[in-house]
Structures are given as C-alpha cells and as structure tokens.
Amino acid sequence: MTGLLPDNDLLVQFSQLFQQRTSLSNMQAHWQQYHWKETIKLGFSNHKHEDWKYTSLDRLLQYRFNYAQKLKISKQQCDCLALPLDSHRLVFLNGRFIASLSDNIYESYQVSSLVEQKNIPVAVHAEVFLHLTESLAQESLLIRLAAGKKSNKPLYLLHISSGQTDNQNKNIINSSYYRHHLLIEENAKIQVIEHFVSLNNQSHFTCARLTISLGDNAQLTHYKLAFENQHSYHFSHNDLILGNHAYAHSDSFLLGANLTRHHTSAQLNGKGSYISINSLLLPFREEICDSRTYLEHNKGHCHSQQLHKTIVYNNGKAVFDGILKVAPHAVRTDGKITNNNLLLSKQAEVNTKPRLEIYTDDVKCSHGATVGYIDIEQVSYLRSRGISKTKAKQMIIFAFAAELTESLKNKIIHQQVVTRITKRLKRIDI
Structure with missing residues (x-):
C-alpha cells in the first residue's frame, strides 16, 4: 500500500458516505459493496504513485465530504443553466434524476433505473474514482435505444451540482455521484451531450461515470462539456465499447473546475469499427486538468484517431496520459494519438505521455506530442x-x-x- 495519502484520510471520509448511501435493490447493494472493496484495495495515492505523479489530491484534504442534499429549483433556474437545444433533456441535480425538470417524452429512448448489473459491461480500465462513483451513487440510470432506431433529437444529460451555502462551514464540501449506462443496439444512431454546470459559485465535488455499449453498425456522436465553476472538483470516467462496424466520435471540453481528472476508456471488440476521441483543456492559474485515455483494439481492421490539446496559463497544470493497445489478433489496425500543448506563460506546466502497446504485426500506429509557446x-x-x-x-x-x-x-x-x-x-x- 505504498504511495497512499497519509492515513488515507480520504478513504475514511468516503467510508462514512458509503454507510449513508441508499440502494435500490439487494443486487445493487451487492454491486456497490464490490466496488467499495475495490476502492479500499486501491486507496487514494499521493504523488509518489506513478499515476498520480503530476496530479496532487492534497487540496481535497482540506475538506470534509457530505452527500449533497436534495434540492428543488425552478424550471426557470434550470432553463437558465441549460443549453438552448432542441433535444430530449434529462436533468440531474446533486446526483439525482429530476423528472419534473426533464422532458416527459423521450421519443425512441427507454429510460429506467439501473437496478440489474448483469448486462452492464465490466470496467475497461478501472481506477479508484471509477470504483468510488459506482459505490456511492445514490441513483443509476439505464437509457436504451432499440435496434434500428435513429433519434431526430440529441439526448441531453444536464448535471447540476451545488456547493454549500453556509459560509460558517467552509471546510464542508458537497459531493454528487452520477451513474448512467447507455445501451445503443445494432443499427441505432444517437447523439449524446453530457453537460456539467454549477448551481452556485461555491466549492463542490462531482464524480461521474458513463458507460456506453454500441451494437453492430451502431453510431454515436458524444460531446462532454465540463463547465463547472473554478472552485469545483470534477472526476469522471467514460467507457465506450464497440461491436462490429460500429462508429463512435467523442469530444470532451474540460473548461472549468479547480481540479479535473477525466478518463475515456474504450474497447473495439468488433471488426471494422471506428472511434475518434478528442479533448480540449484550459487550466489557468492554480488549476490542474488531467485527461487520460485507454484504448484497446481487440479485433482486426479497426481505425482509431485521438487528438488532445491543452492551453495552459500562469501556474496552471495540464496532464495527458494516453495508451493505445493492440491485441495479438487485431491485424490491420490503424491507430493514432496526438497531443499538442500551448503554454501561455513561463510558469505554465504540461506533462504528456502518449504511448503504444502493440502485440501483433501488420498495423499502422503512431503517437506524438508537441509543447510550445505563442509564436512572437x-x-x-x-x-x-x-x-x-x-x-x-x-x-x-x-x-x-x-x-x-x-x-x-x-x-x-x-x-x-x-x-x-x-x-x-x-x-x-x-
């Protein structure tokens, strides 16, 4: 257990939240218990651990974590925070689904509670905050798009998190946990927008977990907009699992938060699939923005592209870590990872580590990174x-x-x- 935070203070705090959680079923409670054991096993690491070398969790130690309380906000407040989209809107407030602020009709989508885990894929590349989110989520949502369905409107997932309004307890921080699974069956087509915003300007802690399964010939366009306030903390992990000849395009714009750590993990489990994973990071002043990708090519004749860009100013810090892994039988793989970084000041810092793990011949894979300043x-x-x-x-x-x-x-x-x-x-x- 080397490389953990002193006395594992965060683990003690989250343990108290685990005792307070509410489960929808015995099966869900069993699943959450499993993930909590994995959280304990991994613990919360300090900078001596390789995966946390450039992203310190020390700033979280100043807080005591509470579940964010159930709140009621008006439709007008919600509309002010929402994007002006013609969409099917689902609203989540402090980790809970708010039906009164969401659309009543979802067209081709089937929305229900995620109470059974048997059809949910296992984590592609697990890490401690993934397990934490799974174990502490008060609610989980299953969204299904049936075979052959093509929605005319995007699915808009609006996540609203609030901070403490009691100025007397500045060391207490609200925490919210969002867990969704999207099942996109064969020949279906969907556009999904994840949007994270803050209800007020107070500190809050957000954990989010989104898994997406694409059937054969399914198509996904996904946008993530992390637009929370500069006092917030955002930890998230998205999984994308593709079948035969499936298509997925995912853009993440991480443009807020004091500390952000976002993972995108993917598996190409069918032949002839294509995936594009991209991100833009803008950490300013003392902000830290950490983006990580893990992509497995498990079948042949698949194509992947990744482009990740960071713009860093003052004492801001950006981290990119990307792994492209090609399995022994994944012949004719075409994969590329590119990370470009723009520093706006001498104090700005970027740490980049794109890399390949290739276990077969007959592939075309590359990776690269650039770091530079504005051209005078x-x-x-x-x-x-x-x-x-x-x-x-x-x-x-x-x-x-x-x-x-x-x-x-x-x-x-x-x-x-x-x-x-x-x-x-x-x-x-x-």
Missing part, C-alpha cells in the same frame, strides 16, 4: 495589421483550438464552447 513572429505580424497585442494572442489561441472547435457539427455546442473559451480568456492577462 505571428503576434508581430498581426500587430502590423493594426490588431492589438491581446487580440492577436487571442486569435492565435483560437486558431490553435480550431481543429477541435470547428469540427463541431452541432452549431449550439460550437457556440457554447467558443463562448466558454472567450469568457475564460477574459479572466487572464495575456
């Missing part, structure tokens, strides 16, 4: 055209991000991402 010659050229220094740098930053933002086919998502980046850039002096 580009700034000078723009200034010679009458553009201010600040505006010139902003234009270069947006150009750097454009490879991800301009590929967004949903115009509302594109607008919201660009607006979020603009607001964050206004907070800093570049």
Whole structure:
C-alpha cells in the first residue's frame, strides 16, 4: 500500500458516505459493496504513485465530504443553466434524476433505473474514482435505444451540482455521484451531450461515470462539456465499447473546475469499427486538468484517431496520459494519438505521455506530442495589421483550438464552447 495519502484520510471520509448511501435493490447493494472493496484495495495515492505523479489530491484534504442534499429549483433556474437545444433533456441535480425538470417524452429512448448489473459491461480500465462513483451513487440510470432506431433529437444529460451555502462551514464540501449506462443496439444512431454546470459559485465535488455499449453498425456522436465553476472538483470516467462496424466520435471540453481528472476508456471488440476521441483543456492559474485515455483494439481492421490539446496559463497544470493497445489478433489496425500543448506563460506546466502497446504485426500506429509557446513572429505580424497585442494572442489561441472547435457539427455546442473559451480568456492577462 505504498504511495497512499497519509492515513488515507480520504478513504475514511468516503467510508462514512458509503454507510449513508441508499440502494435500490439487494443486487445493487451487492454491486456497490464490490466496488467499495475495490476502492479500499486501491486507496487514494499521493504523488509518489506513478499515476498520480503530476496530479496532487492534497487540496481535497482540506475538506470534509457530505452527500449533497436534495434540492428543488425552478424550471426557470434550470432553463437558465441549460443549453438552448432542441433535444430530449434529462436533468440531474446533486446526483439525482429530476423528472419534473426533464422532458416527459423521450421519443425512441427507454429510460429506467439501473437496478440489474448483469448486462452492464465490466470496467475497461478501472481506477479508484471509477470504483468510488459506482459505490456511492445514490441513483443509476439505464437509457436504451432499440435496434434500428435513429433519434431526430440529441439526448441531453444536464448535471447540476451545488456547493454549500453556509459560509460558517467552509471546510464542508458537497459531493454528487452520477451513474448512467447507455445501451445503443445494432443499427441505432444517437447523439449524446453530457453537460456539467454549477448551481452556485461555491466549492463542490462531482464524480461521474458513463458507460456506453454500441451494437453492430451502431453510431454515436458524444460531446462532454465540463463547465463547472473554478472552485469545483470534477472526476469522471467514460467507457465506450464497440461491436462490429460500429462508429463512435467523442469530444470532451474540460473548461472549468479547480481540479479535473477525466478518463475515456474504450474497447473495439468488433471488426471494422471506428472511434475518434478528442479533448480540449484550459487550466489557468492554480488549476490542474488531467485527461487520460485507454484504448484497446481487440479485433482486426479497426481505425482509431485521438487528438488532445491543452492551453495552459500562469501556474496552471495540464496532464495527458494516453495508451493505445493492440491485441495479438487485431491485424490491420490503424491507430493514432496526438497531443499538442500551448503554454501561455513561463510558469505554465504540461506533462504528456502518449504511448503504444502493440502485440501483433501488420498495423499502422503512431503517437506524438508537441509543447510550445505563442509564436512572437505571428503576434508581430498581426500587430502590423493594426490588431492589438491581446487580440492577436487571442486569435492565435483560437486558431490553435480550431481543429477541435470547428469540427463541431452541432452549431449550439460550437457556440457554447467558443463562448466558454472567450469568457475564460477574459479572466487572464495575456
């Protein structure tokens, strides 16, 4: 158990929450007990552990963790936080599904409580916060899109988390746990939007777990928007499991939170499948943003692409860790991981580690990373055209991000991402 935090303080705190949880069934309680044992086994590591070398959990030790209480907010409050989308909206507040704020009709989707785990895939690449979320989630949701169905509207999952409003107890932090499973059957097509926001400007702790199973020839377009406040803590883990000739595209925009650690794990378990995994990170000042991917090519003739970009300012820190693994019989695999990083100041820090594990011949795989500063010659050229220094740098930053933002086919998502980046850039002096 080397490399754990002193006395494993976090484990003691979360143990108290585990005793307070409510389970929907004996089967769910058994499943949560399993995940809690795995949480105990792994523990919460300090910087001496390789996986946590660049992402310190020390700042969490200042808090005492509570389950966020059930709250009621008005539809008007909810609408102000929501994206103006023509969608099927499901609203979650402090870890719980709020039917009164959600749409009543889901078109082709079937929505129910996730009480049986027998059809849920095991974790692709487990880690401690994955197990923590599974063990502490008060509710779990199953969303099914039947075979051959193609929804005309995106599925919009709005997660609203709130911080403590009692200023007398600043060391107490609300914690919320979100658990969803999407079952996309063969020949079905879906667009999914995960949106995380803060109800107020107080500190809060969010854990989220989303698993998605795609049947043969199924198609998924997925956007994750982590737009919580700068005092929040966001830990999440998404799993994507693809069948034969399935297609998945996943974009994550991690544009908020004091400390973020997001995992995307995937398995290509059918022939001829394609997956694209991308992310954009903007940690400023003392923020830490950690993005990790783990991708298994388990069948032949599959294609994967990954593009991960970070923009880091002041004492901000970005971490990227990506693994592309090719199984012995996964011939004709075509896989690529790229991580590009832009530093806006000398104090900014980025740690990048893309890597390959290949156990067969007849593949085409590559990985690479770049780290650099804003090109002064580009700034000078723009200034010679009458553009201010600040505006010139902003234009270069947006150009750097454009490879991800301009590929967004949903115009509302594109607008919201660009607006979020603009607001964050206004907070800093570049």
